[in-house]
Structure formats: C-alpha cells, structure tokens
Amino acid sequence: MEKKVLESKLELIPASGWGVQDILATALARQHRVVFVDYLQLIRAAGRNRTEQVTNISLALHEMAQAHGILVVALSQLNRASTDRADATPTLADLRESGQIEQDADAVLALYIDPDEDAPMDDRKLRVLKNKEGRLGDFSLAFDGSTQSFAEYMDGQLAAARQIKKMGKKTDASA
Secondary structure: HHHHHHHHOOOOOOOOOOOOOHHHHHHHHOOOOEEOOOHHHEEEOOOHHHHHHHHHHHHHHHHHHHOOOOOOEEEOOOHHHHHHHHOOOHHHHEEEOOHHHHHOOOOEEEEEEEHHHOOOOOOOOOOOEOOOOOOOOOEEEEEOOOOOOEEOOOOOOOHHHHHHHHHHHHHHHOO
C-alpha cells in the first residue's frame, strides 16, 4: 500500500464549511486512500457546545477510516496551556477541545519549537505522544522557513549548532 500511496497524485480540495460526510463522499467518489484534514476544529459538526462538536468530528473521522480503509491524517490545535508551563513540551492533555481525539487516534504527533535556550533558532521538536504500534519519544528536526520543510539532523549536526549558539552568546556577553 505504501508504494501506491507514494505514487498517487495529490489533490488539494478547499473544503471550508464541510462536514465529515462531505469529506467521505468526496474521498469515496475520487477513490482517495489518504485524506489530510487541516485542521480538525474547522470541520462542521453538530453538538451543543464546542467540546461536543469536536468529539463528534473525531468519532466520525475515526469511523470513516475504519469503515472505508481510508488513512486520515488530521491536524489539530493544541491548548495554549502547554506554553504557560515551566516544561513547555506538549502532552496528550493539550489536544484542544476534546479528549476524544486522543482516544480515536492510532498515533499522535506534536510539533513544536524547542524550548531549550541553547537550541538553534531553526530547531523544532517532534514528540510522538501516542503510537499504538510503536515507540514514543522525541526527535529534533531542522526547520527551513523558506521552503516550509523539515529535515532530520545528521549525526553531530544538532550538537554543533548548539555549540555555535553557545559560543555566540559568550561573544555577545564579552563585547
């Protein structure tokens, strides 16, 4: 399946105001194997309040994936509470507006700016918060803002970038 997915053409569908049923109907009609949702909280859904709406969205996306064999990758906002903590690393509890997202997901990844003061400016962390079929952990990635892309650091590259930043601070302090 991986090879088929990689060889598939990419189609961007502006879906503002759509519900999960609209997404499902389009995916089935066009025989999509993967659906990316940017972002989950923008999907329209029934519910008495925002938490109930997001819960219904998460449940419907999960059902869509299970019933039709469509891989669903849904982006979600995090609560701002994680940035207020001393340890600013995201947790599953930081998923915005519903714990149902955590329950329905097979994997949850959080991408955030490395809070370490010695981290290079372009350093980002990818934290695997949940993984039903694998390991959890953190990965350091280099972010290139000009191309909006991420790359894994090569051996020793992150340590060298941190050392350069430290040396720059020492030079600034002595000047």
